[in-house]
Amino acid sequence: MSRPRIVQNAAAPYASRPEQSRGRLHAEPPSSTRTEFQRDRDRIIHAAAFRRLQHKTQVFIYNVGDHYRTRLTHSLEVAQIARSAARALGLDEDLAEAVALAHDLGHPPFGHAGEDALNGAMKDWGGFDHNAQALRIVTHLERKYATFDGLNLSWEALEGMVKHNGPLLGPNSRHKPLPAALAAYAASHDLELATFAGPEAQIAALADDTAYINHDLDDGVRAELFGLDDLKDVPLVGPMLAEVTHLYPGLDVARAMHEAVRRLIDRMIGDILAETTLRAAEARPQSAADVRAMDRPLVAFSAPMAAEVKTLRGFLYENMYRHSRVSRDAAEGATVVAELFRRYIADPVALPDDWRPDANVGVTERARRVADFIAGMTDRFALFEHERLFHSRGRQFAVR
Secondary structure (H helix, E strand, O other), X not given: OOOOOOOOOXXXXXXXXXXXOOOEOOOOOOOXXXXXXXXXXXXXXXXXXXXXXXXXXXXXXXXXXXXXXXXXXXXXXXXXXXXXXXXXXXXXXXXXXXXXXXXXXXXXXOHHHHHHHHHHHOHHHOOOOHHHHHHHHHHHHOOOOOOOOOXXXXXXXXHHHHHOOOOOOOOOOOOOOOOHHHHHHHOOOOOOOOOOOOHHHHHHHHHHHHHHXXXXXXXXXXXXXXXXXXXXXXXXXXXXHHHHHHHOOOOOHHXXXXXXXXXXXXXXXXXXXXXXXXXXXXXXXXXXXXXXXOOOOOOOOOHHHHHHHHHHHHHHHHHHHOOHHHHHHHHHHHHHHHHHHHHHHHOHHHXXXXXXXXXXXXXXXXXXXXXXXXXXXXXXXXXXXXXXHHOOXXXXXXXX
16 A cells, blocks of 8 residues: 655644634633644643653563653653654644643553552442543643643543544444543533544554554563564564565664664554545545544554554563563552552551541542542552552562
8 A cells, every 4th residue: 555645734624623622621811822732732741640651661660671661751652653643644733742642641550450450449439441540630630720620621632532542432432331430521521422533633542552562562672572583473573674684684683673663663654644545535524523423433554454463462462561571560560559559448547638538528539539649650659658558668570
């Protein structure tokens, strides 16, 4: 499939337009220097929750090495890919970047293991979902503005955050039941959860897939969980490595992997641009609302690429995410989260003063407050808190 010509200084008819934004929950005067979506992006970057991503697990716990991706560096890489792809398609790159930067704000410490542990701890009180938690952060938990809680993002940014992976309700939903925290918010602010997100949020979702697949490959080789020989028969990356080896015989492992990854990112982005251009030509959407109303995503991998990506993702699950060294750290992190939750629920005095719930609040609200506090922790703060409360002398995460 050939790559479409890159669009410069032009807007697709179906692009989200900041001057036509549905606005913010709390009315504010417009900025004299920034569009509404630029303002969204800037508020996310300045959020405390965004800074904390620096010390939150992507795959490896924060203290195993300085060269592995964290939630922060991952989010920056996703934003770069989303911004570039949105520009190439004539979409609003500021909105795509904002959604990309915010997509992981709700992750608790210790990655998906921490989320699973917190969801299990909250099973009697609505569960825990990192996507819903990101919405709580930007609408409630960030508290720095004089007249409202949260960041007061635009409607388009909020709906992009919660729906970038697809509808949450209705016939096109592939998701589990609506998370309690998200349902509670949607009851008073309609984000149209049964439709697809706008095109910029769809770009951010595939930018996330592109970034984590490629950079987890790079980190996996760096950590010696697998080597270049293990990748030679893996779809997408194997042919790229063969091409690099042919062009640059004798190249060291780090350079060879980087060359393969940059080529693979380029190929995946090219496929997204080509497939999206084909779908746009078929559906002829004339507005972002038309994109939301489609019965399938506008932005997508082609079928052959999607199949190869699925196989490559399977390789990473078996050889990285389920590797004994990664799994051991994940189990340790999950234990820390579960034990902290049980302690705070049983003994709210152990919480900091500004997080301690009033004595008259119900158990569900108390549990959600504890979950909010734990979800906001970095890996290292969770470990410090566990040591303080349990005299655990720190968990022994694997050294690589």
